Amino acid sequence: xxxxxxxxxxxxxxxxxxxxxxxxxxxxxxxxxxxxxxxxxxxxxxxxxxxxxxxxxxxxxxxxxxxxxxxxxxxxxxxxxxxxxxxxxxxxxxxxxxxxxxxxxxxxxxxxxxxxxxxxxxxxxxxxxxxxxxxxxxxxxxxxxxxxxxxxxxxxxxxxxxxxxxxxxxxxxxxxxxxxxxxxxxxxxxxxxxxxxxxxxxxxxxxxxxxxxxxxxxxxxxxxxxxxxxxxxxxxxxxxxxxxxxxxxxxxxxxxxxxxxxxxxxxxxxxxxxxxxxxxxxxxxxxxxxxxxxxxxxxxxxxxxxxxxxxxxxxxxxxxxxxxxxxxxxxxxxxxxxxxxxxxxxxxxxxxxxxxxxxxxxxxxxxxxxxxxxxxxxxxxxxxxxxxxxxxxxxxxxxxxxxxxxxxxxxxxxxxxxxxxxxxxxxxxxxxxxxxxxxxxxxxxxxxxxxxxxxxxxxxxxxxxxxxxxxxxxxxxxxxxxxxxxxxxxxxxxxxxxxxxxxxxxxxxxxxxxxxxxxxxxxxxxxxxxxxxxxxxxxxxxxxxxxxxxxxxxxxxxxxxxxxxxxx
Numbered sequence: 428x429x430x431x432x433x434x435x436x437x438x439x440x441x442x443x444x445x446x447x448x449x450x451x452x453x454x455x456x457x458x459x460x461x462x463x464x465x466x467x468x469x470x471x472x473x474x475x476x477x478x479x480x481x482x483x484x485x486x487x488x489x490x491x492x493x494x495x496x497x498x499x500x501x502x503x504x505x506x507x508x509x510x511x512x513x514x515x516x517x518x519x520x521x522x523x524x525x526x527x528x529x530x531x532x533x534x535x536x537x538x539x540x541x542x543x544x545x546x547x548x549x550x551x552x553x554x555x556x557x558x559x560x561x562x563x564x565x566x567x568x569x570x571x572x573x574x575x576x577x578x579x580x581x582x583x584x585x586x587x588x589x590x591x592x593x594x595x596x597x598x599x600x601x602x603x604x605x606x607x608x609x610x611x612x613x614x615x616x617x618x619x620x621x622x623x624x625x626x627x628x629x630x631x632x633x634x635x636x637x638x639x640x641x642x643x644x645x646x647x648x649x650x651x652x653x654x655x656x657x658x659x660x661x662x663x664x665x666x667x668x669x670x671x672x673x674x675x676x677x678x679x680x681x682x683x684x685x686x687x688x689x690x691x692x693x694x695x696x697x698x699x700x701x702x703x704x705x706x707x708x709x710x711x712x713x714x715x716x717x718x719x720x721x722x723x724x725x726x727x728x729x730x731x732x733x734x735x736x737x738x739x740x741x742x743x744x745x746x747x748x749x750x751x752x753x754x755x756x757x758x759x760x761x762x763x764x765x766x767x768x769x770x771x772x773x774x775x776x777x778x779x780x781x782x783x784x785x786x787x788x789x790x791x792x793x794x795x796x797x798x799x800x801x802x803x804x805x806x807x808x809x810x811x812x813x814x815x816x817x818x819x820x821x822x823x824x825x826x827x828x829x830x831x832x833x834x835x836x837x838x839x840x841x842x843x844x845x846x847x848x849x850x851x852x853x854x855x856x857x858x859x860x861x862x863x864x865x866x867x868x869x870x871x872x873x874x875x876x877x878x879x880x881x882x883x884x885x886x887x888x889x890x891x892x893x894x895x896x897x898x899x900x901x902x903x904x905x906x907x908x909x910x911x912x913x914x915x916x917x918x919x920x921x922x923x924x925x926x927x928x929x930x931x932x933x934x935x936x937x938x939x940x941x942x943x944x945x946x947x948x949x950x951x952x953x954x955x956x957x958x959x960x961x962x963x964x965x966x967x968x969x970x971x972x973x974x975x976x977x978x979x980x981x982x983x984x985x986x987x988x989x990x991x992x993x994x995x
Contacts, residue, residue: 551683568984572632578670583714586668589642590694590695596692598693599690601971606841607971610933612994614932614933615994617958618959623992625990627665629986636982644659646658648689662975670714673701673705677735682739686741687789688700691745693748696708697710698746704722706720723769742756745791753771756768756807765786786808792805802814809827811848811861827852838890839890846864852884854886857882857883879915882916884902888900900938904923930972934950940968947959964982965985969983
């Protein structure tokens with residue numbers, strides 16, 4: 428037995444150990460760490476991107492300075508798209524998933540996108556650039572109403588009242604003086620005991636036109652399918668009195684469908700400018716043409732299609748009557764001669780003059796007497812200018828930056844006193860007050876008294892001025908600004924109404940929010956006080972208000988209504 432153990436020991440010592448089996452190639456290769464861009468740091472790609480996106484989004488408001496929410500929303504979409512692109516590249520080339528898994532992931536994304544594209548459409552956006560989504564099988568607002576049947580002569584005869592004026596008339600855009608102010612009406616300061624009474628509320632064609640009313644006859648513009656209409660209603664019943672249809676249609680992804688301007692009623696005639704530049708003069712009693720319609724785009728050497736690149740949201744200016752002329756902005760091609768303003772004989776349609784050299788904005792001309800000169804004020808694409816009321820030649824000009832296909836000028840130039848002009852705009856530009864003067868040789872001087880990029884950043888709306896204070900929606904918040912101050916100081920800023928519209932009536936403000944709530948606010952610099960409110964319309968309300976005596980006519984791109992408001 429000992430000899431056997433000794434032999435076993437000798438054999439084990441003399442026999443070399445067998446070499447270890449080599450590891451297989453798959454075993455030597457490290458397993459990929461899914462979801463890691465930098466495995467050594469252990470940082471998850473999705474988490475890193477979301478953290479970075481969140482930091483940029485939080486720092487964005489302070490980095491861009493005063494601005495409106497639409498710019499922030501657009502920037503957020505751009506950041507989100509960039510994050511998606513980075514994730515897509517990582518998932519495809521660096522995630523460690525098998526090619527079969529990656530292929531299935533992309534097929535899933537494509538299926539979701541195609542399904543949404545087939546099921547959902549975008550019916551415009553809000554003032555803050557938030558899209559309104561609708562199912563594709565529902566009828567778009569501009570196609571819900573057909574072009575009406577011809578109106579009987581008996582009904583249309585009611586419209587003949589338009590030839591006689593009254594003290595309560597609201598004959599044009601923003602009222603008698605185009606200053607968003609109604610004088611001579613004192614509204615009750617509470618709606619608790621006597622509530623506003625709805626006289627009628629009914630569907631209407633698409634568009635952003637407001638109402639103009641003379642002697643109980645109301646006119647507006649609307650889109651029904653491929654036809655752009657000037658329509659006339661009985662202001663107190665909503666009954667259609669007449670219409671005039673033109674084969675024209677303007678649409679843009681952000682601005683929506685339909686006409687944008689408000690007709691003007693003057694001496695029994697209706698002057699209207701369509702979104703594609705068709706200027707009408709119609710008989711206010713029947714809707715028939717007084718003189719043949721004029722294609723303003725053709726007059727200035729362009730077309731509505733070509734103009735859509737430079738004036739993206741369509742022509743929005745309301746015609747202005749100056750003596751025996753009707754005045755509208757002109758514009759022109761990007762590489763050709765432009766005219767700031769055009770004037771036509773209001774009775775014959777004959778062209779009288781074309782002056783200025785600027786592209787148009789979305790503002791309307793207004794008549795004022797400043798520094799002793801009767802003139803037409805107009806906000807152009809990137810300037811504001813004053814033109815002689817008789818012949819249209821330019822008296823003065825001042826820079827007012829803007830572009831009619833991006834950060835557009837929309838708000839009116841408002842006369843203040845005998846020699847000042849107030850300007851306001853959104854997109855972070857704010858407001859300014861100018862003073863005009865002219866020397867003995869006729870040379871004009873424009874002095875900027877103050878500019879405040881945080882005050883009254885109006886975007887789709889206008890201001891009203893009372894006792895030296897301007898009231899308006901600044902980035903959707905109602906604000907009161909003291910004009911006679913060193914820097915345009917804000918007296919108060921409160922009350923969120925989004926991109927709605929307002930009207931000053933005596934010592935109260937009527938404010939229609941973008942969502943359709945009508946509020947009554949005390950027009951005083953002492954502080955914000957909302958007196959009352961009620962839901963007046965459904966849908967997006969960008970259209971201006973019209974007050975005919977105690978009767979308020981309002982509309983949006985889907986419905987219109989008339990409310991009888993209690994008086995004091």
